[in-house]
Amino acid sequence: MPEGDTKTITALLCHCKDSLSRTLDYEELAQMLRQEKDVKEVSVVAGLCRETDQASVKTLLEGKSGSSVLVLGCSPKLLEPSFRQLLSEVGINPHLLSVVNVREGCVWVTPDQGEARARARRMLRQGLQRVRRLVAIEQEPVAVSNRVLVVGSGAAAQEAVNGLGEQGFEVVTVSGGTERVAGLDGEVGNFNARIRDERGVKHECVGAVVVATDDEKRFAGEEYGVEHGGRVVGLYELEEALAGAAAPGAPSLPWSEGSEGERRIVCFVLGLAGQDSRLALESALTSAHRLHREQNAEVYIISHEVEVHGRGLARRYGELRDEGVIFFRYTDDEPPRLSMDNGTPVVEVIDDYLRQADREPPLIRIPADLLVLEERVDPGPETESLASSLRINMGPGGFLQEDNVYLLPASSRRVGVFNVGTSRVPESEDEAVAEARGVVASVVELLGSGGRPAPTNRTEVTKGKCTLCLTCQRYCPHWAITYTRAPEIAPLACQACGICAAECPAVAIQLRNFTDDQIDTLLSWDPRFDADWPSPRIVAFACEHSGYESFDMAGAMRLALPPGLEIIRLPCTGKVDTRLILRAFEEGADGVLVFACHEDNCKFLHGNLRASKRVAAMKEVLDQIGVRGDRLEIHNLAANMGPKLAEIANEMAARLSEMGVSPLKGELVEVVEAPSA
């Protein structure tokens, strides 16, 4: 019994101005649908993507608010957005739409007409099964707090505070000192922040959190043999001192105590910590310019690379070099040696450009009146405990924000918690302030004006099945699941990836419109209809962010794909569980492919890794039951790798052809036929 809401189905078959009907038999396809009782209307149309045709479709659908819509035509990437909008306009829930992609997904990738027709027939039946079971997903406003917590006290934090205030938010700040964020419960829109200071803990309800703490610059000369003080100073420290020295009455710099009339030597050493030294170069150029031009110092700037990838830096570097500032570059293997000789700092360096064949490279020895060392740039001191209180992760170097491109520019894995400025990457104040301005837009985007429409019934938890094992909470990448007596899934935080549903050992969670039953229907095999499906039969589970994008690209490029390939589009491969894989084999697949995103590139952070683990486990099971583990593969694809997808699928098809049909295929036929016999 279908679980869908709908009693009737309206079907639209588009032949793309006869270009598809040269291959496919639209009369046959329409006839298939007309035999189904619940299909009330079957229309063959010429160009569904065009506004004129959509207008006539709109007339057709008006007054059919009890109907679901099945569309056969081109890629869902093209048809879904405009159709969802159209359905909303005529009062049909936009989720009650199933698109059968016979253009990019069939005709364009299947050169043989007979095979293309067989594929189209099965794809249409799958689409019909799917549309019958679709349920409406309703949007309802979720009440959200218009208060925002800003953590930090620097320029970026200040910008966020002002910008958020401007947009009508009430801002709560934790600006350091004795104040700390001790914890963050609840979910986006209605976080409960625990803030601790010397008087105790207070609770603040906030809709979102912006972390804009500062990084920490630390003199690390001891690691290289020189101590701070006297004639050894930090780079940023010098820049500030020079800026201050311009003020009347400022104390003199340590190095100016040398004998009168002599030309002082200043030596900058950058890049020893192996960090991006763009900001360091900028500071060095600023100070070098002053010392060289205003104080006639002899200036050396020694760095691993001259990192000019900042605004105007290449030009300033060239000008300073022309003026006589001397630059040396050292290599990985031979960093400069720093030492003290009777209170005089000494730098010894081998310049990469002065190397010569068959000769020891010249060692340049610079006794300096002032040695200026780039500070090491570390995350702010509280970063780790802050990350743990906010339940977000750190990325490279211990800065906030994991290195995942889906989190750009300022998101964290926890929806509603943002990180900007030097809390996430060492950068200039200008850049940090710009990021803070961007995050204001992100908060407006998230919290709207006090209420935010969110899908309220996207997931379904069967309380009777739930054993309160907390597995779903542990695997949710977004902290969207909380517990009282049963798991509750926060509608604004949930991104509908389906990882929880796949992980739940009690099968208590279902992701609506990707429920186990709904996917099983797509996998189901009926020899009465499907006998002419081309062999080998490959079921591919594809993430809609990568695998399906690449599948669509292969279609647009008209690359030939194995005719027996069927694609099942999922929100994330984190939804592919072992049961689903086994089910595909039970239903007669000769091979199963999982097209997941690359590691570190999952929109849901670890859905691809979960899929990978399950595939590894299932390969062993398949070996044990004699199906063979190499009938199952997982491949990492980006969104733009159509040719690679074609290569993988065709190789798999060739290998499966050699291996012969899956041993489970025969068994299935017996099982299906046994009861009726």
Add this chain to the structure above:
Amino acid sequence: MTQDSSGSGRVLVIGGGIAGLTSALQLARSGQAVDLVERDTVLGGHAMLFTCKATDRCQKCTVCMVNDRIREILDEPLVRVRTGQEVVGVERADGRFQVRLKSAGAPVDAAKCIACGLCTEECPTTPEPSISLASDQGMPRVYRVSEETCLVYLGKECERCVAVCPTEAIAFGREREIAEETYGGIIVATGYRPFAAERLTQYGYRHFPDVITGLDLEMRLRREGRLTRPSDGSVPKRVAFIQCVGSRDVKHNRYCSRVCCAYAVRCANKLSYLEPESEIAIFYMDLQAFGKDFAGWRDRLRGRVRLVRSHPAFIEMAPEGGLRLAYESVETNQIDREPFDLIVLSVGLCPGSDTAGLAEMLGIGLDEDGFLLARAREAGGRSKGEGRGGLGPDETLTQVPGLFLAGTCQGPRDIAGSIGHASAAAGAMLHHLRGSQLVTVEERDDDARG
């Protein structure tokens, strides 16, 4: 809190690359209606030509984000996408912008084309048809005529595609239609132009088929999934990258293009992953750091990709055939001539070809490198004297209130940087609209009537 689109009017975003897509999406999701205008037939910009640099794991090149943004923007009802159109006039009056838009006059009408492909089958030019899908992934999915090979553009009789097109979407010599719109603000995200490598004649780009640019490499990897030589289709065993082609060069662009080290290193890493036996060298002046996790890159390349600190002198053809790269070698103290199967010129980013005209039309200046001029943020940041929520100036702001810059039109930056910049521009726009809402003419009139 959200912007009332009827109050402050629609916002115009010029340019449908990663920056324009990001700004438009963020504004729309904040409740602001947006027109996204793109001169090209499809959305996506340069990033839609690039390849994924992943090995067995993501290398954070961020190219795939353009797919993500396009998917989301097509599903966003507050964004009206207008491809194949360009801005030809901007007048500022009463704090709003009167903008004249012109259709770019492409023979294929995107509103009618259904991408059925019948025209391609009919096109007589060989080996490649002159009309083909505009992009493998850029949206909308429509066809495009190549002005270089199409017989009509060569002054010959043809128009067979016009006759076969079932939707009458193709017409040559189409009248350019002009539309006028009023906007409450503009974000300029018109992108960049790659440096024209043929200007450095010593490298023989376009003379030697196996000398390609970084952009060519990206496109080849994207289309083929692996790298082959243009000359004979073989897989190159020895590949060289030359950095700073057109960048950090007193004769051409003095600035560092900021992206070339990143794409060369990531591509070299990918090539070495695809063909572990290949010998890859990067010739560079200074390796510029990139990404959040740059520190580990040198170790990852060690033993697989040779880093050579040298700016090569020229490329020549060896007497026995094959390319040779001439560079000063510290191994021999002289000019070495090393054979390579394929040489990649890491070209940098230049201001878009019509940036000067655009700047004049918008009433803003150009910086010393020819990019659109931002109002520089003053040292020390926001001055205390500025009003409630007043914004300190920075690289998204211009001299013209309500006009903001996003992405590479303002200066070289990578995709991640463009996303951040575009987000900041959206934030600046929201701030602007909040302020200007109080003074828009419509609202004043509405109040008077009310």
